[in-house]
Amino acid sequence: MSSLCKDRPPVARTCTRTRAEVASALLPVPVHVLVSVLAPVLVMLALGLWGLDRGGMWRDEAVTFEVAHRSVPQIWRLLHGVDAVHGLYYLVMRTVLSGWAAFARPDEVVLRLPSVLGAAATAGLVAALGVRLCRPRVGLWAGLLYAVTPMAGHYAQEGRSYALVSAGVAGSTLLLVRAVRGGGWWPYGAVAGVTCVLHEFAVLALLAHACALALARVRGRVWRAWGCAVGGVAVVLLPVVVVSQGQAAQVAWLAVPDLGAAGRLLEGFAGAPGLLLVPCLVLAGVGVRRGPRGELSLGGVALPLVAVPPVVLLAVSQVRPLYDERYVLYALAGMPLLVASGADRVAGVMGRLRAGGHFAPARTPLLGVLAIALVLASRLPVLQADRSADRRPDNLAAVSRVAGRETRPGDPLLFLPAFGRRAALTYPDDFRRTRDVALSVPAPVDGSLYGREVGADELRRRLGRLDRLWVVAQTYALRPGWSSRSPVERLKRAVLDEEFVPRAEFVQKGSTVRLYVRRP
Template sequence: MTAYTPPAADATAEREPATGTRSERRRAGAAAGDGPAGSAWLAFLLPALVALACVVPGLGDRQLWRDEHATWWASSLSWHDLGLLIDHIDVVFTPYYAAMHLWIMVAGDSPAMLRVPEAAATAVSAGLIGLVGRRMFAVRTGLLAGLLFAVVPSVTRYGQEARPYAFATMFALLATLLLLRALDRPGLKPWTLYALAVAATGFSHLVAMSVLAGHLWLVVLAKRRGDRIAGYAFAGAVLLGLSITFPMVAQGSGQSGQIAWNVTTTKDLTDFPETLFGSWTTGALVMGLGLIGLLAARRYAVLLAAWAVLPPVLTFLTANQLHLFLPRYLLFTIPAWTLLVAAGVTRLAGRLEPGARRGAGPQVLGAVLVTAVVAGYAYVAWPGIADAKKDLPTEPDYRAAADVVAAGQRSGDGMVFNGGMSERRAMAYELRDRKAPKDVLMEWTPQQNGGYGATECSRPARCLTGVDRIWLVSSIADGRPPLTGMNEKTAALLEKDFKAVRTVKLNHVLVRVLERA
C-alpha cells in the first residue's frame, strides 16, 4: 500500500484521500485539512454569515404560498392525525413534518417562525460548502464557493420557504464532507456518520440521494490510490443509510400520484437555468463559469459534474413517469456549480501567484480577482435576491382576502370556497388567530379524510339552512364566473337563492359577499 504524498504548496491544489499506515493517514489527514483549525472556522463562518444576511431580512414579509400552507397544516396536526395523513399522502415528508411539529410547539406558526429552520439550514449549507471546498482544494476555494452560493437568488428564495429543500441541500453537503473525511481517516465512526448523513439526505428529499453517484467517484479514486477497504466501507455505509429510509421509500412509491400534476415540457428544460438560480443572468454566469471550472477541478471534476448535471438529466428523462423535474427539488445541485466556479477562479488566481519570491504584487492581484468575482456576482444577483423576497406573482393574495373577511364579517356569516388553489387551507392559516366565518359546506374535515382536502355537503340546501350571508372565496379570478367548476348543485343553489352585494378583486383571488335573496 503506497503512502500519500502531499500536493505541492499551491493555493489551488486538490486534496487527495490518504492511504498507508495509520500514522501516515493521520499526517495526510492534517494536510488534507488544509492548515490550522482557524481556517476551517473561517471557511464555514464567513459564507454562513453572508447567507444569513441575505435570508433573514424580510423572513416573514412574503406571505405563505400553497406548499407552505401544506407544511403548516400537516405540522399543526395532532400526532394521531399526522399519522393518518402520511398514511395516505406525503409520507416522504414525514421526518420534516414531525420536526416542524415540534418546532411550532416551541416557536409558533408565524411566517417568520415557520421559516427560521430553513434559514438556518441555508446558512449551514453555505458554511459546509466552504468546508467541502477547503478539503477538496484550498481555503479560499471553499470561501469563494460558499460566498457565491450565499448570494444565489434561489438560495434566498428557498431559505425563506417552509419546505424541506434547504435541508436536502444541507444533508447532501454534510454527506459529501463526511465521505471526504472517512476516506482521509478511515474508521468505524467516520463511516457510521456518513451512513447516517446518507439516511438524513433521503429523509429530507429522495431526489437528493442522487448525489451518491458522485460519491462513488471518490471511492474509485481512493481504490486507485491503494485503499483496499474504501469500496467495502462505502457499500456498507450506503446500504445502512438506504435501509433506514427504505420503509419510507416503499410506502412513498404508492403515493407518487400526488405529483402527477407536474407535466414537464421542453420549455421547462430551456428555462431550467433561470428557475434553478433565480434569474437568467445568475444562472448563465454560474453554469458558464462552472463548465470552464471543470478543467480546473481535475480529479474532482467527475464528482462535481455528476452532482451538478446528473440529477436534472435523470429527472427530466423520467419526468413523464416520476414527475420529479422541478427546480426546487434540485436546489442541492447548486453547491456543485459554485464549487466548479470557485475551482476555476482560484486556479486562475494561482497562476497569477507564481511564488513569494516574486513579491507581493502577484499575490495581491490573485486576491483582488477572487474578491472581484464575489463582488461582481453579488451585484448582478442582488435584484434577483430582492425579487425572491416578494410575494409570488402567480399565487392568490390570501392575506389580503383574509383581511377583507375579518373586517367585514358579521355574526352568523358562513364561508364557502371555489377553485383549485387550496383556498380552504390558505384561509384557515390567514384567519388562524381571528374569528372566522363557519365553513358551512364542510361535511367531513381533512383530518377525518386523512388528507389535505375536506368533503363538502352532498345536499347543500341542508347545510345552508339558516345561513343568510356568505363569504365566497374563489381563485377563479381571471374573468370567468367565480362559481366556475363548483359542484353543480351547490352552484345552482347559490345562484338561485343568493345575490352578490359586494365583490373585492385581489391578485388571483376574488372575495364576494352573498346575501339570501
C-alpha cells in the same frame, strides 16, 4: 545562521514550542480556514434573515404551518393518506413550533427560520468542501457564491424542507470525502439516510456520489463500504417510498418538462440569466479537473452533484412527470464549487504570467471576495424583489384579511375548491365569526389536509336555505367553463351560477373573495 541557532538558549525554544502547542489546542483549525468557512455562513444568514417577514404565507407554507400545529397521532394519521414524503419535516417543524410556543406565539418568521439555518449551514458546508478538496480561497469563494445566488436565497425563506435537504446532501458529500480518505462510513450513511427520509428525491444525490467514486477510480474496498452505507439508507427509506407511491396523485399537477425548464434551472444554478450565464459556464468548465487515482477531486465531486440529479429527474419526467426545481435544489451546491475552482485556476495562470510584475498572490482571495461583492450588488434588485409576498403564487394572509374585514358574525362561507380552506386553517382568527357551510369533519380529526365536506345532496339542502353567502375561491374556479372531477365541487359552481348573483368582490393574487346573494 546556524551559529545563531546554536547560541539561542534552550528555554526559549521550549517556550516557543509550548506556545504553538497551546495555540493548536485552543484553535485546532487554522484561522484562514475558519474564516473561509464561517464567512459564507454569516453572509447567508444575513441574506436569509433580510425581509424574512413577507406579511403572509403562501399555500405550501400554510400546509407546513397547519400540520405542524397538530398532535403527533394526528400527523401520523395524515401521513397514511397524504404527504408521506414530508413526514419527518412535519415532525421537525412541530417540535420547533411547540418549543417556540413556550416563549411567544409562532408565526411565519419562526416557520422559516429552520430554512434560513439550513441554507447558512449549506453555504458553510460548500465552503468546507472547497477547502477540503482544493484550498481555503476556493472554499471561501464557493461558499460566498452559494450565499449570494438568488435561488439559494429564495428557498432559504420558504417554510418547506428543501433548504434542510440541501444541507443534508452537502453534509453527506463532505462525509463521503472524509470516508474515502480513511474516515468512518457510518456518519455518511446516517446523514444520507436522514436526508433521504426528509425528502426521498435526495436519493439522487447517492447516484451523484457513485459517479464521483467512479471518476476517482477508487478501489473495491471503498465500493464495498459505500454499498453497505447505501444499503442501510435503502432499508430506512423503503417504507417511505412504498407509502408515497400510493400518494402519487399529489404530483399529478406536474407537467412534462421541456428544454426551457432545463435552461431555467441552469440559469438558477448559475444565478446569471442571459449572456451572463456564459462566463459562469466557462469558469465552471475550467474548474473541472481530474485528480489522481483513488482520490476524490473537486471537479470529480462537484460535476456529478450539479449534473446527475437534475438530468436523471428530467429524463424520468419525460415518461412520468416528477420534475420541479425544488426537488433538486441540493444540486445547486456543485455549481459554485466548479466556478470557484475555475476562478482559482485562472488566478493561478495570471499569477504565473505576471510573476515578474507587481502581482501579489496573497491578495488573490481578497480580489475574489471583491468580485463576489460586485456580483451581490448586481443581484440585490432580484433579491429584494424576492422578499415580497407578490413573488409567491398566492398570499393567504391577504385573503384572510379581506374575510376578517368584510364578513359579519354568523355569515355562511363556502370554499371553492375545498383546498381554499387552507386560508382559514392558517389564519383562523379572521374566520372565527363565519360558518363553514360545507365542512363535515375538521381536517385534524379527519386526518386530511383540508377536512371532509358533506355530500352533494346535503350541501344543496344547506345552500338552499341561504340568502347570503361568502365564497373564497381560486380565481380560475370562477371562470366560465371551469369544471371539476368532484361532484361536490361541480355542485358548488352550479348552485352559485343558477341560484345566486355576485354582490361584492375582492380579488387577491390567485384568490377571489366574493359575496353572493340569492336571485330575486
